[in-house]
Amino acid sequence: MIQLSLIGIGTGNPDHLTGEARRVIGAADLFLIPRKAAKSDLADLRTQIIGAVRADANIAYFNMPVRDDALPYLDRVDAWHDEIARIWTDTIAAQQAVRHVALLVWGDPSLYDSTLRIAARLSPAPEVRVIAGITSVQALTAAHAIPLNTLNAPVTISTGRRLRDHGWPAGCETLVVMLDGGCAFQDLDPDGYDIWWGAYLGMAEQITEHGRLSDVCARIIARRAAARAAHGWIMDTYLLRPVRDLPRN
Structure with missing residues (x-):
């Protein structure tokens, strides 16, 4: 065998x-x-x-x-x-x-x-x-030095396809999105979510962005497109939280 x-x-x-x-x-x-x-x-x-x-x-x-x-x-x-x-x-x-x-x-x-x-x-x-x-989830939270979950709360891991087709999951406090070639986060309310994004995580080419979607959405899309054009490929992951569910001390 x-x-x-x-x-x-x-x-x-x-x-x-x-x-x-x-x-x-x-x-x-x-x-x-x-x-x-x-x-x-x-x-x-x-x-x-x-x-x-x-x-x-x-x-x-x-x-x-x-x-x-x-x-x-x-x-x-x-x-x-x-x-x-x-x-x-x-x-x-x-x-x-x-x-x-x-x-x-x-x-x-x-x-x-x-x-x-x-x-x-x-x-x-x-x-x-x-x-x-x-995992890329571990590499992402390490790159941003953030906890994966909010206090005593669950985490949902999903795909860009599901976020685009079904919207924000009901009852979700933290959403990690993988396999998203279409930047599905741009379909969300830009003032309602914070995002922690990273590409080429753990590699010399690593790039990250963090902030309110309204502030960083366009920058993430532009940086992602430029990096993909430069390297011929891109692997990226991001974490989203509704503004009301920011991590608590």
Whole structure:
């Protein structure tokens, strides 16, 4: 049976690797690294992280398939996951004497990441091991030096798509938004919310903004567009709170 290790690597900073992650990187027979045409430096970052731990790594690069935009969203993602699983299976099968395969996952495999769902589609089924990593949520609150929750209150973690389509969640005091390529926060009342935003969190390119939406919304959108144009990709996360629910001492 193949052992498949999904290694959380934080947000691209080699210092985010845990000791456990380093040990597993040192033990793997094969690393699968995806390539995207517009995000080649993400593959380079993964390669550099592996290379900082060991110089003899066996790395297989593969091209990520493209989603079929003609399909409904859930069907589109489902078919995309099937295709990725097929590519993993074929790539592993092309190697000889491989028993321990590893993938480096941005953030942590448990949070808004589909690596575990893709791994469940492999046949024959591997033995899956997850090595926890620093999430973008942790990196965001650390960058702004703020607590994640208000006093004795829950936190909702959601996506830009849901914020755009359904608005502010009922009863929510703190909303963390991920996977938002459309800046859904601009659809909220700009005077009713404060935002803590960050991109490339934990990396040398890190940029952050904080303030009332009415004051920083346009600046975030402009900085985000400029950073994406400069790097060819962007990963950003933000936290929102209604003005009445600011953190209490």
